[in-house]
Amino acid sequence: MTRRPAAAAYWPREPLKAAGAFIDGVFMGVQAPFEAARFLILPVPFERTTSYKKGTAKGPDKAIEGSCGVELWDEETRSQTYLAGIHTLKPVPVYPNEQAPTAFPKIEKAVEGWAALKDKTLYSIGGEHSITQALVPPYARRHPGLSILHFDAHADMRESFEGSPHNHACAAHPLAKLCPLVQVGIRSVAEEEAHYLNAGNVHTFFAHEHPDVGRLIPQVLDALTDTVYITIDLDGFDPSVIPGVGTPQPGGFTWREGLALFKAVIEAKNVVGVDVMELCPLQDNVISELAAAKLIYRMMGYQLAKTSGARDGSIF
Numbered sequence: 001m002t003r004r005p006a007a008a009a010y011w012p013r014e015p016l017k018a019a020g021a022f023i024d025g026v027f028m029g030v031q032a033p034f035e036a037a038r039f040l041i042l043p044v045p046f047e048r049t050t051s052y053k054k055g056t057a058k059g060p061d062k063a064i065e066g067s068c069g070v071e072l073w074d075e076e077t078r079s080q081t082y083l084a085g086i087h088t089l090k091p092v093p094v095y096p097n098e099q100a101p102t103a104f105p106k107i108e109k110a111v112e113g114w115a116a117l118k119d120k121t122l123y124s125i126g127g128e129h130s131i132t133q134a135l136v137p138p139y140a141r142r143h144p145g146l147s148i149l150h151f152d153a154h155a156d157m158r159e160s161f162e163g164s165p166h167n168h169a170c171a172a173h174p175l176a177k178l179c180p181l182v183q184v185g186i187r188s189v190a191e192e193e194a195h196y197l198n199a200g201n202v203h204t205f206f207a208h209e210h211p212d213v214g215r216l217i218p219q220v221l222d223a224l225t226d227t228v229y230i231t232i233d234l235d236g237f238d239p240s241v242i243p244g245v246g247t248p249q250p251g252g253f254t255w256r257e258g259l260a261l262f263k264a265v266i267e268a269k270n271v272v273g274v275d276v277m278e279l280c281p282l283q284d285n286v287i288s289e290l291a292a293a294k295l296i297y298r299m300m301g302y303q304l305a306k307t308s309g310a311r312d313g314s315i316f
């Protein structure tokens, strides 16, 4: 039986709700001390350019709210993942109507230190997808062999859109200049960006060409390097799974297909950072924020299962 006693010492194992130990405004309602945390949550409520439907600025708060509907015991990894320590950081201070040229350096500077921590994985929650342009450079500097798994309905490879290279429709363009970019789930491409796909550093797996995710996964693993940053636009999932996104497209990943992909990547690669973007909460429907939170918690569970060596449900 594998345990992590250092983390387990911080919380009682009794149901925290009954003990009144849930804390508002932090992921999963439990806050580990920074030093003890295996996982960091960074809310990045930046939204400037979303073009179809506004609301991603509320994404981080809503995902944290949604996490309170996720059980602390994860039924798939059979783990009390939170006992490894999850620390929710203060949101990056971006202001209403702040522009990318001032917001992005702040985000990049904030992430620089956290990206360097070997014993912690940072999960950033957006916000619009352009934020990833500021999140990845610290990782690329730190890990020369880095590649990016880009899960998205959209190629996001425009050079600029509506006058800005920082538009969310351009999120991935500068990333491909930093390191290999492996796009999965793609099913919406503008003619002007089509020539960037499957060229140079960019490997694009179109949704219509890869309907069988079981067959797709080994190809994705082949295309990635050993060290991987995962950027997730929630619209990579089908809108029937996560309807609360700014620019939905039909024909996306089912919940289980998405999890199978992320599990395989986490097991096979060294995943050094993750972001989950474009949550655009709906009124009177909480499934999107709950699914976003459950996705993050499950991915943490996969990471933990790997590092603790447990495969038999014996972690925590």
Ligand SMILES: [Mn+2]
Pocket (backbone or CB within 6 Å): 152, 153, 154, 233, 235, 236, 247, 278
């Ligand atoms: Mn997208």
